[in-house]
Amino acid sequence: xxxxxxxxxxxxxxxxxxxxxxKLLSEKLKHCTVESETITASDVGYAYTKKDKYINxxxxxxxxxxxxQLLAELQEGKHQELACGNGKYKxxxxxxxxxxxxTKNFSSLVLKKSxxxxxxxxxxxDLSGQTITLAS
Numbered sequence: 489x490x491x492x493x494x495x496x497x498x499x500x501x502x503x504x505x506x507x508x509x510x511k512l513l514s515e516k517l518k519h520c521t522v523e524s525e526t527i528t529a530s531d532v533g534y535a536y537t538k539k540d541k542y543i544n545x546x547x548x549x550x551x552x553x554x555x556x557q558l559l560a561e562l563q564e565g566k567h568q569e570l571a572c573g574n575g576k577y578k579x580x581x582x583x584x585x586x587x588x589x590x591t592k593n594f595s596s597l598v599l600k601k602s603x604x605x606x607x608x609x610x611x612x613x614d615l616s617g618q619t620i621t622l623a624s
Contacts, residue, residue: 552601
């Protein structure tokens with residue numbers, strides 16, 4: 489018979505939901521300190537996944553986010569070269585500034601996005617017609 493000598497302390501974590509196997513392991517490891525903890529489904533979850541990171545990266549780099557950032561800068565008085573007078577900006581100029589060639593793409597990628605609509609409504613920015621009118 490060979491005797492095992494434990495030269496180092498070892499920690500082992502076992503996740504299992506079978507009570508019989510837990511009892512069997514406790515009997516086999518009788519010279520070891522066994523601690524048991526019950527974890528419920530509400531204790532287990534994730535904080536952040538790769539998919540969440542990917543979706544957030546897409547949102548940050550979207551035309552809608554760039555448009556909102558541009559609107560914020562316009563409200564601060566920056567980019568006066570884009571203005572066509574009295575707090576008004578032509579959609580065509582803004583679209584070309586963002587690098588969008590097609591007007592339909594500008595509408596679908598930017599103007600119809602819920603976060604853009606919400607941003608503009610809360611700040612009284614008018615998107616109707618061919619111009620964007622900032623609230624003064």
